[in-house]
Amino acid sequence: MSVLSLILSSSLVLVSIFISYYQKLGVEKEVVIGTVRAVLQLTIVGYILHYIFSANNIFFTLAMVIVMIIVAGNNAAKRGRGIPYVFYYITISIAFGAAITLTALILFGSIHFRPQEVIPVSGMIIGNAMVSSGLTVSRLKDEMKNRRHEIETYLSLGANSRQASQKIIKTAIKTGMMPTIDSMKTLGIVQLPGMMTGLILGGVDPINAFKYQMMVTFMMTSTTAIACFSVALLSYTRFFTPNHQLI
């Protein structure tokens, strides 16, 4: 794609600004800020990736993955505001999910430990884990607040905090995993996901593209499950005192 065509395609943003203005949605400023941020972020990341790919250094690659995890953890933690240490719990959970999945993919020979492969794959799984773990803590927080009576009933019968919040933990984990499971169900029919689309646009044979997409789907499912499970189990403890009393 030439730079000129890219500039011309940016005019499409004007459509959303026009709709916002015409319908008085009041999001023109947001659209402009979003566009500028997207352009700046992608340009900077493009150059950084260019450098890391050509350096082909294990530490640079890992550093990039760690930065992604921290940024994702910080963003998802906003959903769990009010839960002490939630940033750490989410970051650890995303890192845990990503580490297991990446190790498995490398061991299975699906990808190689090269920045060109590890970084884009990490980006996808970390992004997905960010959304799902954010949903998990948000739901956990709401349920703990709305189901106090139920929790106190369990506690009164001699349940410990884990037993008393078992159902809520399950609901929170399910909530986090649902979007990934739902998108799996319609994959290829309703949506041609980003990676597959990108590969096809880049001239890769659709059969090969779908193999990659399948791998992406599997890895997202595992990372999401691990991250949601881990963040729910770490965070629920913060709603109780060590004496199994609801805070």
Added chain:
Amino acid sequence: MKEIKFINVGFSDSDDVILEDITLEIYMGHIYTIIGPSGAGKSTLIKLINRLIDATEGKILIDGNDIKNYDIIQLRRKIGMVFQQPYLFEGTVEDNIKYGPMLKGKRDVDVEYYLKIVGLDKSYSKKKVDDLSGGEAQRISIARTLANEPEVLLLDEPTSALDPASTQVIEELVIDLKNKLNLTFIWITHNMEQAKRVGDYTIFINKGRLVEYGETRNFFLNPKFDVTKLFIDGKLTKEEAE
């Protein structure tokens, strides 16, 4: 267990003082009713007994030992609690009654016995909890608490959401349980007539303080303070209660 003693007990959350300087003795084998205006701190008081919350001031002793020295899970089994709106777990009546013993690792529970205690026949065992009436649900929640073999039951307005017939059933059941099993009940109620009918002793709380308590008949016949008399007569103004 012989007695529960409150010594200058207080409870405050981050903003408010909910209970202040409560000194009280509860002896086993009786029904104690707690009365007082809404927001007086009655529910907070009973939650201190099974340590759903901890006192921020003073001490609660069970047979002379600080309540904090008891294993909290064991304590909650010995001091059961029944709420105004019973929350029954999804599934059957049997699942609910077996829950407490199951937590202790006990699988063999005589569900029929507990159903009988609360005046229900064994056919209820397999019923789904969604098919129960309000009165039946409350009786099941009492049966579920009894399956833990408690010595004390804390009742937080167990009949306030029930019709008069179901209320009468619960009142008779509690009196019966006290007499037959020598259980102790600490019962929050808004209903003065109910306090007179069921309570051996009555405790009056207002604005987080214990105003007076005593043997029920005497309490209602000769209240020591004007505020108690006003409350009994339903004439306590909002200002005097808040």
